[in-house]
Amino acid sequence: xxxxxxxxxxxxxxxxxxxxxxxxxxxxxxxxxxxxxxxxxxxxxxxxxxxxxxxxxxxxxxxxxxxxxxxxxxxxxxxxxxxxxxxxxxxxxxxxxxxxxxxxxxxxxxxxxxxxxxxxxxxxxxxxxxxxxxxxxxxxxxxxxxxxxxxxxxxxxxxxxxxxxxxxxxxxxxxxxxxxxxxxxxxxxxxxxxxxxxxxxxxxxxxxxxxxxxxxxxxxxxxxxxxxxxxxxxxxxxxxxxxxxxxxxxxxxxxxxxxxxxxxxxxxxxxxxxxxxxxxxxxxxxxx
Amino acid sequence: xxxxxxxxxxxxxxxxxxxxxxxxxxxxxxxxxxxxxxxxxxxxxxxxxxxxxxxxxxxxxxxxxxxxxxxxxxxxxxxxxxxxxxxxxxxxxxxxxxxxxxxxxxxxxxxxxxxxxxxxxxxxxxxxxxxxxxxxxxxxxxxxxxxxxxxxxxxxxxxxxxxxxxxxxxxxxxxxxxxxxxxxxxxxxxxxxxxxxxxxxxxxxxxxxxxxxxxxxxxxxxxxxxxxxxxxxxxxxxxxxxxxxxxxxxxxxxxxxxxxxxxxxxxxxxxxxxxxxxxxxxxxxxxxxxxxxxxxxxxxxxxxxxxxxxxxxxxxxxxxxxxxxxxxxxxxxxx
Numbered sequence: 001x002x003x004x005x006x007x008x009x010x011x012x013x014x015x016x017x018x019x020x021x022x023x024x025x026x027x028x029x030x031x032x033x034x035x036x037x038x039x040x041x042x043x044x045x046x047x048x049x050x051x052x053x054x055x056x057x058x059x060x061x062x063x064x065x066x067x068x069x070x071x072x073x074x075x076x077x078x079x080x081x082x083x084x085x086x087x088x089x090x091x092x093x094x095x096x097x098x099x100x101x102x103x104x105x106x107x108x109x110x111x112x113x114x115x116x117x118x119x120x121x122x123x124x125x126x127x128x129x130x131x132x133x134x135x136x137x138x139x140x141x142x143x144x145x146x147x148x149x150x151x152x153x154x155x156x157x158x159x160x161x162x163x164x165x166x167x168x169x170x171x172x173x174x175x176x177x178x179x180x181x182x183x184x185x186x187x188x189x190x191x192x193x194x195x196x197x198x199x200x201x202x203x204x205x206x207x208x209x210x211x212x213x214x215x216x217x218x219x220x221x222x223x224x225x226x227x228x229x230x231x232x233x234x235x236x237x238x239x240x241x242x243x244x245x246x247x248x249x250x251x252x253x254x255x256x257x258x259x260x261x262x263x264x265x266x267x268x269x270x271x272x273x274x275x276x277x278x279x280x281x282x283x284x285x286x287x288x
Numbered sequence: 289x290x291x292x293x294x295x296x297x298x299x300x301x302x303x304x305x306x307x308x309x310x311x312x313x314x315x316x317x318x319x320x321x322x323x324x325x326x327x328x329x330x331x332x333x334x335x336x337x338x339x340x341x342x343x344x345x346x347x348x349x350x351x352x353x354x355x356x357x358x359x360x361x362x363x364x365x366x367x368x369x370x371x372x373x374x375x376x377x378x379x380x381x382x383x384x385x386x387x388x389x390x391x392x393x394x395x396x397x398x399x400x401x402x403x404x405x406x407x408x409x410x411x412x413x414x415x416x417x418x419x420x421x422x423x424x425x426x427x428x429x430x431x432x433x434x435x436x437x438x439x440x441x442x443x444x445x446x447x448x449x450x451x452x453x454x455x456x457x458x459x460x461x462x463x464x465x466x467x468x469x470x471x472x473x474x475x476x477x478x479x480x481x482x483x484x485x486x487x488x489x490x491x492x493x494x495x496x497x498x499x500x501x502x503x504x505x506x507x508x509x510x511x512x513x514x515x516x517x518x519x520x521x522x523x524x525x526x527x528x529x530x531x532x533x534x535x536x537x538x539x540x541x542x543x544x545x546x547x548x549x550x551x552x553x554x555x556x557x558x559x560x561x562x563x564x565x566x567x568x569x570x571x572x573x574x575x576x577x578x579x580x581x582x583x584x585x586x587x588x589x590x591x592x593x594x595x596x597x598x599x600x601x602x603x604x605x606x607x608x609x610x611x612x613x614x615x616x617x618x619x620x621x622x623x
Contacts, residue, residue, distance in 0.1 A: 128307035133561025133598050136579055140312070140591060143583045220432050224565060227434075228580055243438065247569070250453075254446045261438045265431060272430035 013281045020281065023212070023274025030267055033086040041080035042068065045237045049075035054253050070255050072245060078256065081237035082263055088149065088231075088238040089267065092222040093215040096156035100218075101211050103157060104164025105203070111165070112172030113195050123169070126162045134159050138221060142230040152231050156218050164210055171206055175199050205282040209275050216271035223264050239264050297610055301603040308599035309361060312592050313354055343368075361596065367589035371582070376593040380575060384597065385468040386456065387563050387574035391601075393471075393490055394497035394559060401498065402505035409506075410513040410536055421506070429503035433562040437496035437569045444492060451492050454571040457485040493570045497562050505552045512544035512551075519543075546617045553609035557602045 014020055033040060053075040058065045069079040111122040138155045145151040175181065176199070184194045219239075225231040226240020227247075239260045246257030341347045348356065360367060366376035409421040431439075445453035452458070456470065463482045467473050471490075474482035516522065517540055525535045564576035571577070575594055582590040 124303075128304055128311075132308065132311075132595075133564065133602070134558075135561045135564045136595065136598055139564070139580060139583050140595070143586065216430070220434065224434055227565075228568070229584070247438075250441065250446055254442060257438065258442050261435060261442065265435055265439065268432075268435070269427070269430050276426075 010281070014278075017277045017281055019273040019277030023270045023272075023277060026267055026270025027274065030086050030090055030270075033083050034090045037083050037087055041077070041083045042066070043077035043080045045076065045080040045084045046235065047076060051075065054249070056253070057255055057259075060255075069259055070253070072242075072253070072256055073249060078242075078259055081242055082239070082259060084237045085239040085242060085260065085263070088236070089219045089222060089264075092149065092152055092156070093218045093271075096153045096160075096218040096221075097211055097214040099153070099157045100160040100214060101164050101207060104161035105168045105207060107161065108165040108168030109172045109195055109199065109203070112169040113176055113191070113199065115173075119169070122165065126165050129159075129162045135224065138225065139228060139230060142225055147230045147232070149232050152222050152225050155225070156221050160214060160217065163214065164207075167206065167210060168203060171203055172199060175202050205278075209279045209282075212271055212275035212278065216268045216275075219264060219267055219271070297607060301607075304603060305596075305599055308595060309358065309592075310354075312595045313357055357592075366593040366596070369582075369587055369590040371585035371587040371590070376589050379578070379590065380593055380597050382468060383573060383575045383578050385470075386572065387567070387576060389469060389471045390490060390494060390497070390567070390572065390574060391560060391563060394494040395501070395556060397494055398498035398501040398505060398559070401502045402509055405502070405506040406509040406513055407536060407541070409510045410517065410540075411533060413514070413517075421510070425503045425506050428499050429507065431500065433496050433500055433559075434565045434569070436499050437493065437566050440492045440496055441569070452489050453492060455489060456573055457482065457489050461485045489570075489572075493566050493572055496566050496569075497559050500562075501552075501555050501559050504555050505548070508552045509544060509548040512548040513540055516540040516544045542616065546613055549609060549613050549616065553606065553613075556609060557605045560598060560601050560605065 049071075052064070052067065052071050053073055055067050055071040055075075056063045057070045057078075058068050060070075063070065067077050067079070069077075069082065071077055072081075107122050111119040138159055141155040141158060142151045145154055172195075180198060181194060184198050189198070222231060222238065223240035223243060226238045227244045229244065231240055232238055242260035243257060243264075246253070246255075246260060249256055338347070346353070364377065366380070368374065369376050369379055372379060405421050405425070409418040412418050440451075441453045444451040457463070461482055463470060463474060463479065465473055470486045471483060474480070474486065513536070517536070519540075522535055522540055525539055526532070563574060564579055566572070567574045567576035568580050575597060579591070579594045579598075581587075582594060
């Protein structure tokens with residue numbers, strides 16, 4: 001690092017970027033909802049009360065303020081179910097995105113840095129991988145592994161490591177040609193040390209951007225698999241399960257579909273804005 | 289046009305296809321849960337089960353099954369569906385036209401909207417229309433087709449119920465199709481009531497598929513157009529008195545389309561994968577919807593056949609894009 005306090009102006013730039021602020025707000029809200037779910041939820045998300053089924057949100061006609069966002073076909077409180085659903089979404093987003101990043105980055109760095117046969121092998125695997133329709137592959141994978149949260153996470157990692165691998169391979173190839181790498185070679189550092197101690201820190205900004213975007217993708221994939229009925233058990237409140245249930249009563253109770261869709265859309269928009277914002281701050285050249 | 293170029297592209301497709309066949313085969317042979325047990329009722333005898341096993345080739349070793357499977361695939365025999373008890377090839381061919389028509393219409397919508405938006409953004413560069421296009425694209429690109437489908441159902445199917453949200457056409461319309469290409473066939477046979485109904489039902493699924501693709505394509509095309517607008521030939525044409533619109537349309541666009549198509553071509557293949565969910569959501573009877581049923585029923589032969597079909601569609605779209613690029617750029621024909 002050439003500068004004494006390089007992070008100060010960067011922090012200021014980050015705080016000036018509206019997309020980062022928006023994204024951090026959404027992410028912060030999601031974390032709060034996920035951690036504080038038992039205290040924030042007005043009701044038990046699994047508690048059924050058939051006397052109060054299909055209540056609309058409280059601001060609509062016939063709405064009941066006790067059930068702020070209404071109830072579903074079994075009289076379960078939608079607000080509480082949405083709050084608990086945030087937990088699943090966030091767990092999948094963080095764990096799956098991190099693992100996919102880990103696998104993809106290591107393979108991408110090795111391919112980009114060592115080149116030759118190992119690069120050919122990894123690149124070929126990525127090409128074949130990417131020629132599959134991702135949605136179909138994830139559905140087939142989960143059907144093979146068996147439904148459940150771990151299966152969803154494994155499926156996302158198996159499919160999406162390629163996103164990281166491609167970008168990291170290309171970026172490692174760029175970094176490899178930089179002067180600091182030849183300097184490191186000259187002073188006799190091992191190739192392994194150069195790769196992980198010198199090159200890796202320079203890949204981090206890009207990695208953070210990809211990671212943020214991947215979190216959004218992971219949330220969508222979990223929703224999709226819940227929707228198809230291949231994620232966690234259907235009595236666990238997840239956004240995808242809520243969407244799947246809401247789809248059945250679309251004319252009778254459109255809020256059952258609308259509210260969870262709004263949650264997924266907002267979180268995906270937030271994470272995307274965050275990723276795009278960070279990309280712009282760390283790499284002003286990407287601006288057109 | 290250089291034949292060897294296309295021959296090479298076709299050769300490149302072989303490893304992809306082989307990979308697709310191998311991976312699905314391996315994946316599906318480790319499926320927990322016995323497909324035969326799912327087919328037979330509780331009253332089935334050992335002999336019945338063994339007979340079914342032999343019928344579906346499940347009694348051989350894995351390697352032997354793979355060789356058998358490869359042989360069948362090459363001869364075009366995809367086996368018999370376990371859940372529907374029909375020939376997999378026939379089942380897929382029956383449903384394929386539904387998906388193909390949907391995909392083509394969606395691509396058409398995406399490409400034409402992208403063209404209009406990119407031209408608008410370029411013509412009014414640095415003015416409010418460009419900023420409007422940019423912010424619109426910024427929001428659209430973040431949301432995947434799955435969420436667009438659900439949002440469009442809520443907005444145009446329930447809140448303002450102007451669009452049908454289920455099925456391929458109205459139940460009141462009957463159409464005895466020979467080919468299952470409803471749209472093309474009804475047009476050719478002059479049954480426009482059918483065409484109208486099919487198109488009406490196609491709007492929401494096709495737009496859901498098209499929106500994310502449109503956003504990415506607009507972004508790429510717009511930046512390619514902007515790059516072209518800084519080139520000397522554009523300045524020359526302007527000094528010779530051609531209007532800005534004419535220069536963009538008749539000169540810059542043609543040059544910008546080549547890199548734009550090459551860059552966004554991959555996105556067109558992603559649209560095929562999107563049909564799986566969008567067809568599911570809209571109850572559209574194509575191969576995507578069928579694929580989800582096949583997975584839920586653990587119908588191995590059908591899943592394998594469908595994955596293979598999807599892989600072939602991917603390769604075909606890639607080839608089409610290559611063809612389009614060579615058509616646009618004469619230099620590539622002799623490369």
